[in-house]
Amino acid sequence: MMGVPEVVVVSSDGMRSLVVVGGQWGDEGKGKVVDLIAGAFDAVARYNGGHNAGHTVRYGERRFALHLVPSGIVHDGTLCVLGAGMVVDPEALVAEIGHLAEQGVSVEGRLLVSERATLLLPTHRALDLARERARGQGRIGTTGRGIGPAYQDLASRRALRAFLLTDPGRLAERARALMAEHNRELESLHGAEAVDLGRAVEAVVAAARELAPMVGDVGKALLRTHGEGGRILFEGAQGILLDVFHGTYPFVTSSSCLPGLAAVSCGVPPRMVGPVLGVMKAYTTRVGGGPFPTELEDAVGERLRERGAEFGTTTGRPRRCGWFDAVAARYAVRVAGIDALALTKLDVLDGLDEVQVAVAYEDGQGRRLDVPPGDSEAFERLRPVYETFPGWSGSSAGATDEVDLPEGAVAYVRQLERLLGVPVVLVSTGPRRRETILRGDGPVGRFLRRIVGSPD
Ligand code: IMP
Numbered sequence: 001m002m003g004v005p006e007v008v009v010v011s012s013d014g015m016r017s018l019v020v021v022g023g024q025w026g027d028e029g030k031g032k033v034v035d036l037i038a039g040a041f042d043a044v045a046r047y048n049g050g051h052n053a054g055h056t057v058r059y060g061e062r063r064f065a066l067h068l069v070p071s072g073i074v075h076d077g078t079l080c081v082l083g084a085g086m087v088v089d090p091e092a093l094v095a096e097i098g099h100l101a102e103q104g105v106s107v108e109g110r111l112l113v114s115e116r117a118t119l120l121l122p123t124h125r126a127l128d129l130a131r132e133r134a135r136g137q138g139r140i141g142t143t144g145r146g147i148g149p150a151y152q153d154l155a156s157r158r159a160l161r162a163f164l165l166t167d168p169g170r171l172a173e174r175a176r177a178l179m180a181e182h183n184r185e186l187e188s189l190h191g192a193e194a195v196d197l198g199r200a201v202e203a204v205v206a207a208a209r210e211l212a213p214m215v216g217d218v219g220k221a222l223l224r225t226h227g228e229g230g231r232i233l234f235e236g237a238q239g240i241l242l243d244v245f246h247g248t249y250p251f252v253t254s255s256s257c258l259p260g261l262a263a264v265s266c267g268v269p270p271r272m273v274g275p276v277l278g279v280m281k282a283y284t285t286r287v288g289g290g291p292f293p294t295e296l297e298d299a300v301g302e303r304l305r306e307r308g309a310e311f312g313t314t315t316g317r318p319r320r321c322g323w324f325d326a327v328a329a330r331y332a333v334r335v336a337g338i339d340a341l342a343l344t345k346l347d348v349l350d351g352l353d354e355v356q357v358a359v360a361y362e363d364g365q366g367r368r369l370d371v372p373p374g375d376s377e378a379f380e381r382l383r384p385v386y387e388t389f390p391g392w393s394g395s396s397a398g399a400t401d402e403v404d405l406p407e408g409a410v411a412y413v414r415q416l417e418r419l420l421g422v423p424v425v426l427v428s429t430g431p432r433r434r435e436t437i438l439r440g441d442g443p444v445g446r447f448l449r450r451i452v453g454s455p456d
Contacts, residue, residue, distance in 0.1 A: 018444075022238060022257065023240055023329060028344055030236070030279045034233070036436060040231065042078065042225050045081045046237065047264075052143040067314065070082075071235065081218045081221060085266075087151060089124075092145075115163035126195050128142055141290075143312075160174050160175060162211075162215050165215050172205050182195070219266055237257065243257040248290045248379060249374075258335065275340070276340075277448075281308075284324055285321050293358060293384045301321045324358070326358055326420060327358055330419065340445060341420065350396055354390060355389045360385040368385065393408075394409075399435070413427060427439065
């Protein structure tokens with residue numbers, strides 16, 4: 001009988017695993033942080049969402065746009081896995097693998113898709129778009145990739161799962177039946193055009209032929225890596241405030257973004273999922289609808305958008321921009337169990353006269369709240385209570401050491417540590433790897449210092 005596998009979270013050579021999550025509404029710059037550290041891990045696992053996520057990884061002169069494949073793929077020999085909690089569009093995954101191959105990165109033998117992952121079909125995309133249209137003013141502002149409808153099929157137990165990719169006959173039959181149901185909703189409920197089933201089934205089956213060798217038991221592979229003394233990085237997509245349970249529901253994505261899902265999705269013991277590194281921007285952005293108390297619809301907001309190049313990687317949409325919201329961030333630290341923070345895009349705040357941070361909310365009737373409410377309609381009505389900090393005139397752009405930062409910028413980082421109660425162990429001052437400051441002590445800080453080495 002197989003025993004319970006031994007799990008070592010901290011060993012003499014340092015931590016054995018780490019989870020990286022976004023601590024706001026996504027787009028915090030997780031891609032750069034993960035990319036910086038992924039080379040030190042033997043396996044990298046994505047555990048939630050699908051191709052709604054997106055980031056660009058730079059490797060030498062090459063740039064890779066990744067949506068589904070974990071960023072570890074650019075490092076030779078790293079095993080990359082997609083957990084059971086993901087929704088996988090077979091065509092999108094094949095396209096991404098092709099894009100990697102064109103740039104000389106082969107996924108062969110290194111990419112494993114959980115046989116239990118949910119398949120996202122062309123009709124899911126059509127339903128996502130039709131439902132958004134039907135929501136009118138109340139639309140969520142989804143990425144239009146079909147994520148919500150795919151998770152809905154999972155929850156209602158009619159989804160197709162990735163093991164079917166290895167059985168084209170059964171896949172074609174099941175895909176046709178499910179997409180026919182989707183077409184009925186598209187036509188009768190939304191008056192939308194039905195998806196051409198013949199073409200859609202053919203496309204899914206063609207993608208399946210390429211993906212079949214990559215389907216398997218993710219938990220087993222990760223436990224083997226762990227058992228051999230390897231390190232595992234769990235890569236969360238989106239952000240804590242977009243979590244389907246704990247985010248600003250219904251203006252959320254349809255999966256959990258919390259680190260706990262890493263264990264659930266990958267089928268490994270929760271204690272194997274290591275400390276949590278949260279990534280937060282030095283200000284706040286969100287795309288799509290929903291509460292955003294510190295949003296700035298003025299020249300400062302515009303400046304953040306321009307300087308921060310705040311346009312969606314997946315959809316190209318301009319992001320809503322505003323001040324750092326320490327109330328929402330503190331809540332994210334709590335529900336996600338964030339142990340340490342990576343603070344990104346600090347340089348975008350350079351040159352402002354003053355910088356504001358929301359430290360509480362106020363409900364218009366004199367009541368102050370220090371946590372976001374579960375009711376998003378009530379949340380929409382709240383106003384931020386700001387603490388104002390002096391800006392700084394020098395430049396933090398490209399700084400590689402804390403001593404090179406303007407004093408005001410260092411003070412700002414320390415204020416955020418005070419407000420959130422967790423150390424900032426990494427500060428990103430530009431898009432390049434070397435534009436990074438490692439700081440602070442504590443286990444995660446020390447671990448990062450050991451593994452990052454000297455970025456190029
Ligand atoms: P969906 O995940 O496409 O259903 O979109 C639901 C909400 O999550 C929308 O507000 C999206 O803009 C947001 N969202 C989904 N993925 C990302 C991401 O990777 N970054 C930022 N926002 C995202």
